[in-house]
Amino acid sequence: MRFAPRCPACNLDFDSFNVGDGAAAFLTLGIGTIITILGIVVELTFEPAWWVHVALWLPLTIVAVLGTTRWTKAALAALEYRNNAGEGRIERRP
Template structure:
């Protein structure tokens, strides 16, 4: 049974995260603009302050796109020794678009993962609740 719940969680994370939907209800968008999260979901009221993807989207984008694309650029240079403008026309746009376009789906995926897995920094829940006068309540209950 645990495998089925995990598989459902993964499907939910990928569906809501990659489409930018609320990870709680799956109804409304979690983004108000390109990479900025809404304050809360208009449908279910989920407050997005729990979300802390930080530099994760940029890291994954660089690892998934920029690192392999660097090999292509080096291969292009070594194999054909093209003039500089070829890299300006091919390598630069591929690198820029390849790293920027996946940022939003990756950030949505990370936020959905944090919500579904109730992820937070170890030992920070008591301090967070004390700072926000929320004794005994989890940050995920809103």
């Protein structure tokens, strides 16, 4: 998922942001933890067949990660803008 090159309302240059794939990795780890806990609870409570786990958790994981990637990338870009973050800059304080 990519940003538009510029904001249509204020003409802010989105190409200057370096969000990358950090959002997807963060979401995969976070949502993967939640899905794993839910899978363990379902297994210990209901003891379903293995294919029930595949049918439940695989689509849920994919939908959850893809559904929240846009929001997370936007939040990372907003934090980068607010904090005036940039790559490779070190400010020395006296």
